[in-house]
Amino acid sequence: MKIAVMGAGALGGYFGGRLAVAGADVSFIARGAHLAALKAEGLRVESPLGDLHLPKVKATDDPAEIGPVDIVLFLVKLPDTQAAARALAPLLGPETGVLSLQNGVEAWGWIGREIGAERVMGGTAQIPADIRASGVVRHSGPFARVAFGEFSGEETARARALLSAFQAAEVEVSLVRDIEVKIWEKFVMLSAFSALTALTRLPIGPVRENPETRGLLARAIAETHAVGRAVQPSLAADYADRAMGFVDAAPAGMRSSMLDDLLRGRPLELGYLSGAVARLGAEQGIATPVHDFVAKALSPFASGAPKG
Numbered sequence: 001m002k003i004a005v006m007g008a009g010a011l012g013g014y015f016g017g018r019l020a021v022a023g024a025d026v027s028f029i030a031r032g033a034h035l036a037a038l039k040a041e042g043l044r045v046e047s048p049l050g051d052l053h054l055p056k057v058k059a060t061d062d063p064a065e066i067g068p069v070d071i072v073l074f075l076v077k078l079p080d081t082q083a084a085a086r087a088l089a090p091l092l093g094p095e096t097g098v099l100s101l102q103n104g105v106e107a108w109g110w111i112g113r114e115i116g117a118e119r120v121m122g123g124t125a126q127i128p129a130d131i132r133a134s135g136v137v138r139h140s141g142p143f144a145r146v147a148f149g150e151f152s153g154e155e156t157a158r159a160r161a162l163l164s165a166f167q168a169a170e171v172e173v174s175l176v177r178d179i180e181v182k183i184w185e186k187f188v189m190l191s192a193f194s195a196l197t198a199l200t201r202l203p204i205g206p207v208r209e210n211p212e213t214r215g216l217l218a219r220a221i222a223e224t225h226a227v228g229r230a231v232q233p234s235l236a237a238d239y240a241d242r243a244m245g246f247v248d249a250a251p252a253g254m255r256s257s258m259l260d261d262l263l264r265g266r267p268l269e270l271g272y273l274s275g276a277v278a279r280l281g282a283e284q285g286i287a288t289p290v291h292d293f294v295a296k297a298l299s300p301f302a303s304g305a306p307k308g
Contacts, residue, residue, distance in 0.1 A: 001019075001024045001025065001070050001071065001161055001165045002024075002027075002068075002069040002071075003016070003019060003069060003070065003072070003073060004027045004029060004063065004073070004091050005026060005027070005028045005072075005073045006029045006072050006073065006074050006075065006076060006084055006088065006091075007074065007075035007077070007084065008034070008038070008059070008075075009030075009034070009131060010129040010130050010137050010138075010257075011075050011125055011127060011129060012030075013028070013043055013045065013137040014047070014127060014129050014137050014144065015073060015125070015166075015169075015171065016028055016043075016073065017052055017054060017137070018045075018052070018170070018171055019165055019166070019169045019171075020054055021169065022168040022169035023168065024168075024169070027058040027059070027060065028043070028057055028058065028060075029059075029060060029061065029063060029066075030059055030060075034131065034134045034135060035060075037133075037134035037136075038057055038059035038135050039059050041055070041135050042056055043057050043135060043137070044135060044136045045136075045139060046132065046137070046138050047137075047138075048139065048141070048142055049139065049144065063087055063088065063091050066090065066091060067090060068090075068091060068093030069091050069093070070093075070095070070096060070097070070158065070162075071096070071098075071158065071165075072088060072091055072098040072099065073101060074088075074100045074101065077102075078102055078103060078104050078107060078269045078272040079267060079271075085098075085110065085111045085114035086114050088115055092115065095157075096119060097119060097120075097121050097158040097159070097162070098115065098119050098120050099123050099162070100120065100123060101148075103187075103190060103194075103257075104272040104273065104276060105187045105228075105231075106272065106276065107272075108120050108122050108151070117151075120151065121148055121150055121158075121179075122151055122182075122183055123146060123148030124182050124183055124185075124186040125144075125145070125146050126144075126145040126186070127139065127143065127144040128140045128141035128254045130260050140253065141254060142251075143172065144172060145171075145173070145174075146166060146171055146173045147173070147174045147179070147182050148162070148173075148174075148176070149175055149176040149177060149182075155175060159175055160175070163175045180234075181234045184231070184232045185239055185242075185243070187224060188221055188224045188225045188235075188239055188240065188243045189243040189246050190256070190273070191220065191224045191277050192220035192223075192224060192243070192290075193256055194256040194257075194258040194269075195220050195274045196213060196217045196220065196294075197258070198256060198259045198262050198270075198294075199294055199297060199298065201263070202255075203252060203253045203259075204247060204250050204252065204253075205251075205252025205253060206252075216290055217247065218244060219289075219290045220274075220291060220294070221243050221247075222240050223287075223289075224277050224288075225239055225243070227277055227280050230286060231280060231284065258273065265304050265305030266304055268298065268301055270294075270299070270302045271295070271302060274291040274292075274294040274298075277291040278292045278295050
């Protein structure tokens with residue numbers, strides 16, 4: 001299977017690396033120092049599930065150097081979605097599928113408007129990972145899960161082929177028929193997890209152990225759940241409790257990618273997480289005071305470190 005990873009950061013590096021070791025023909029689309037390191041030294045993954053080093057990888061900033069592929073793993077940051085989707089054209093053959101494993105609940109629609117909705121597959125990834133150094137992915141937890149599927153609910157040939165590739169790579173994976181619900185399930189947890197870890201500049205352990213911040217976390221989960229139930233009625237009525245259970249089971253040192261971006265002075269996905277909850281809540285007539293506050297409190301950092 002020929003796979004291109006659009007946005008070869010922590011998640012793209014981890015899953016792309018595992019797929020390459022298992023025999024897939026993987027090309028990484030990256031930029032800057034990370035791209036330079038991939039070209040010079042290859043890709044390293046440090047993981048409790050097993051380290052790996054690929055001394056030579058296919059890496060470029062130009063999709064035209066790769067040509068048509070079977071699957072694109074689409075993992076760019078949410079503000080870059082439309083521009084990256086427009087850059088996909090050289091990668092698209094007649095049957096190419098584009099699997100978005102991004103955060104939020106809106107990206108697949110934006111991609112579909114650029115390349116055709118029939119090409120887009122939805123997915124979720126649950127993995128604590130970051131870029132430790134250029135060309136080096138640090139996976140810091142005992143799990144790395146992917147769920148994906150076609151928005152039509154069909155089990156297509158391309159979906160089954162990708163499932164087999166993930167299984168060969170020993171990635172914990174599931175092919176599901178209700179991927180839009182799964183995306184909302186992740187968003188219920190992730191929007192609150194990102195909000196509270198970024199707001200406090202703390203990993204999840206101290207946040208959930210302090211009664212005051214735990215209360216805010218639970219309220220943020222409840223707000224997104226209420227919005228999700230209005231937008232996607234198939235979201236389970238008890239999912240807020242299940243999301244809190246996931247947070248309680250997470251490694252104490254786990255932190256959100258939004259916190260990592262904040263600490264490194266990078267632009268945040270704030271407008272697509274807490275900001276999206278607040279916006280969608282207003283559209284549905286649902287109050288979201290915690291997410292409203294987080295979106296406003298972190299707004300000076302939304303475009304990166306404030307000047308001065």
